[in-house]
Amino acid sequence: MSTLTDKLVDFDIVVESEPRHSRPNNALEESIYRLNSLLMSIKRTQKYFHTRENRGFSIVKSTKNRLFWYAVFETLAVIAMAVLQVYVLQTFFTKTARRYRV
Numbered sequence: 001m002s003t004l005t006d007k008l009v010d011f012d013i014v015v016e017s018e019p020r021h022s023r024p025n026n027a028l029e030e031s032i033y034r035l036n037s038l039l040m041s042i043k044r045t046q047k048y049f050h051t052r053e054n055r056g057f058s059i060v061k062s063t064k065n066r067l068f069w070y071a072v073f074e075t076l077a078v079i080a081m082a083v084l085q086v087y088v089l090q091t092f093f094t095k096t097a098r099r100y101r102v
Contacts, residue, residue, distance in 0.1 A: 010051060012044060 010047075012047070014040070014044070
């Protein structure tokens with residue numbers, strides 16, 4: 001990770017074994033508490049996968065950008081090499097005779 005980019009720290013503190021202040025009086029309240037804990041677990045899992053997906057998407061986007069600029073640089077380097085080779089060959093064959101005159 002870069003030290004110059006913004007970072008997001010996200011955490012969720014949950015106490016699973018926290019004692020309840022009031023005991024459920026009947027089976028319906030117990031079922032509601034159990035459903036609530038299961039829904040919170042699903043919510044945490046979804047949040048984790050959503051964060052993981054965003055992080056993966058960010059990495060893919062960054063890699064795509066780097067590959068694009070690498071390809072542009074590589075193309076420009078090949079074109080520059082071709083132009084340089086043409087120039088060297090032209091000067092080699094045109095100016096060689098004049099260079100060794102006495």
